[in-house]
Amino acid sequence: MRGNGTWICALVLGWAAAAHGVELDRVKSAADGGANWLIEQFDLKTGIFGASEVNKLPGIQGLAIRVLSEHHRKYSEPLGPFMTEPVKYILKQQQEDGSIRIEGQGFDTYNTALALHGLAALKNPKYTDAISKARAYLLTAQSKDGGFTYGYGFRQGGDLSNTWCALSSLKAAGEKDAKVFEAALNFIRRVQDNIETNPDAEAKAGPNSGGAYYKPGQSEAGTVKNRDGVEFPKPYGSMTAAALDGYLQSGLKADAPEVQAALRWLTANFSATENPGAGMNGYYYYVHALARAFEAAQVTEISLGDGGKVHWADALATQLLARQKREGFWVNETTKWMESDPVLCTAYALGALNICYKQLKAAKK
Template sequence: MKSICRTLASFVALASIACASLATAADDAAVYQQTVSKAVTYLTTKAQAADGSYNSAAGPAVTALVTASLLKHGRTVDDPAVAKALKYLQQFVQEDGGIYAPESNHKNYETCLGVVCFAAANKDGRFDTIVKKADAFVKGLQWDDKEGKTAADPEFGGAGYGKNKRPDLSNTSFLLDALKATGTDPNSEEMKRALIFVSRCQNLESEHNTTPYAAKNPDGGFYYSPAAGGVSQAGTTETGALRSYASMTYAGLKSMIYAGVGPDDVRVKAAIGWLKKNYDLDSNPGMGTSGLFYYYQTFAKALEATGNDTFVDEKGVEHNWRSELIAELASRQAEDGSFVNADPRWMEGDASLVTGYALLALAHSKPATK
């Protein structure tokens, strides 16, 4: 009898857990749909200018990012707002294949965002030529032997804002997003070169990183660039080491996975180790509120790329990262559906850009449906 009772009790407990899990999933889905719907409505009815842009002063970049976020949430190329935005973006397609404003100093950044946007809009092949030529253009901007660089140089394999700017992890991360969007094989030479640069942005001394910065702060996190004397937006330690910060560490982790690095690789393990110590959604660890919404979309992309539904922090706490991110974003959404960062650094005072970031983060954290 006692055995039967214990079995029944176990069954009831499991049933209760299952019901609670289903209820949580249903709640997540409802909050997700409401948050997405409000953001999409804001972008398509309030934020877009008459010419189809979302920030014409920023050239094509913001419009490409926002339009990609709409496409990732089910809007089609025939949707009026999307169609207007794509028409606006097409005027920036240059003879060399790049998608950038004339005289731009941000050709890689703008074109990579354009590639992701047009690739998302290209289900019927109508933008094949634009995507193919833009793909070749950004590959040509990657720092390699064409710039007189060898694998021994810290710039090798990276991408910057353009030819006149040293490469950095943020731009290289956008490059990898673009390469993935065009179906570039992780074993391609472009991916391999990018991985060399990405590995050198990590505070981890290994066969992949023998730069002078890695051993000074071997915490496994990532910084902005090993080029031009080494740069971290989070600053340096008293010993001159480059500080790691979360948005770049998630960007580094995502980029390594996109380039085919597996979970048992020492670089991935070290990055996850740093993130376990710095799991947070209230801030961009290492940077406070600066770049917070950029951080959210790198957070979501990276954790989705790991293939794991949960993330266990240093204290052993298991996080349903999708559920937590959805709740955090929902709590930060304005009544009109927009998002904006009170810290305006890196253009995060622009509601269109920030709402686009939020939608991208949501696209990569969609709750699983049973």
Template sequence: MIRLLTILLCSSLLGSHVSGLVFAETPLQAKIQRSANRGIEFLKNRGQAADGSFSGETGVAVTALCVNAILQHRPQAINDPGIQKALAYIESKFQGDGGIYATGSMYRNYETSVAVGALVQANREGRYDSPLKRAEMFLKGIQWDEGEGIETSDPSYGGAGYGKHKRPDLSNTSFLIDALRDLGNDEEDESLQKALQFVVRSQNLAHQGNDTPHADQVNDGGFYYTPAAGGESQAGAAEGGGLRSYGSMTYAGLKSMIYAGLSKDDPRVMAAMDFIAKNYSLDSNPGMGQAGLYYYYHTFAKALDAAQVEVLDDASGTPHPWREELTDHLISEQQADGSWVNKKSERWMEGDRQLVTAYTLLALAYCRD
């Protein structure tokens, strides 16, 4: 009762209305919205092709990320002609097996997973209920598990991959987990728990579910790309053996563990947070330099938001209110035309302004206080 009265009083003082609990914007939210508006205008006016796609050579992936990003900041844009054209483009990639991807794509899990995020945001009056249910069945069907003849002892078990490589990876597995969560699955979902087994095997942490040969060679609590098929880290091998942890995969691992139900006092979560504290950076993707920098920012923001972290103390004890810091950094990197682009590394398509602008808009959405 006291809480409700407080809400009513605050609402009255702020000049807002309680129906829908709409309150005045904070300075941080206003700053984010101004920057986001510029990014959205770039996508609408300069980033979209005549067929409704954004960077259509990627299949449905970048289009879906852009739709999701725009609707995160402007839910009312659902009826804008540009959004409707983009949704029609996504719909043109609905496949008979339930997946959402370009015909012949080698990135079926990735395309379908990010398309799910967009369609969940765009779903009104059940418009996408059926294709979303079919997409869920598709994603669970291509997960590496018993259906592919994989036993639980196999390092590939529970993971998801692009399809062009004969092994799953943590990046795709985190996209799968995001999609399953977007679709309403909670931590008790069987597929999420299978995915968790793959995730913990991707962590440099011994005796906590990682039974791979790499578990205790680095042991810094961070994550690498994949434990499957002998293991691989995009950051390379560590001196003396093992696979080097790096920033973007550690945030992906942290987020995935939380979504799969691990608590903040779980040793695996605590170890990931320790790595993050020791390697806090907005200037680079720790372990990778400038490569994958905006993917890193997006995953950084989504993971810390999921972990309900507001202030992060780094290795020296310096506190970082990460929402404000990341917001200010991203705004400082915004281009004159409203877009963002990785000028220092085009690896993983980060020379593509549509993709990088979508990553940034999504990151900014998680920076809202």
């Protein structure tokens, strides 16, 4: 018998992993199991993956499309309605102004960015017009500070999460305007605890860890005290990974001090079992962002504080495999940031696992 991962999950667990590191075939099977589950959530009647309210967001559909297109099986439209119909759904949600969103649901930047990223990933010339319109809209969500906001009604002050998401999509959609990326760089510098490169006066008092947080002066993970006992926004894993990837997408090189500092934080605080600094909050967002950031930084092995070394792709894949449900999906019991939704978590996890699989395959050669 041939083919698919569920067999392995179900029947051949006994043939489990080698003593060192996760077996490549098991990673591949887990990626197949995740993709199969996601595809099974596609409903021909609605044309989308999943049936929850959250699943109606075009951004979630775009994310699912993208991770399937990045999968080792290279899913594309000719393979079935589970690819063509969500794309049609996304295109149907595109507004006059180019945004891809449902009126009144908010998250305009996220939705447009993730939907755009999905369309761009398919590399189908049929979507060229929709892509350029969405791109034009996204640029209007870039605030004067260089960060991207939630979109309408949130013109003031960007945040790193919207910024990273928008930058990734713009880059994938072929955005070339250097000013967009320069402005974004200036914003990301202001959310990193790195005295040398953060221009803000308040930031000069930080512990200088290299980690990043949500907005200038604000973390979603609470505060830390600096040496003088002054409270300071607490950096955490998902945002530091977003900062690292955002820097690289905006044109910084690996030896830039900002990049080096972010890498230093992610290495010193490396965790495959939680979003460091934020516990299980945003765990799947973190693994997805971290895999993308480390891949972009061309990092393979990282040195831990205790002198040991870890292959991050191996560590992430091991944890993702351990957390995958028998049916193939992932879900976070910590519900913050919509991670109680299995379609969203599975898309994030699959996005990370696709990268881990590529990395581990390359390392084996």
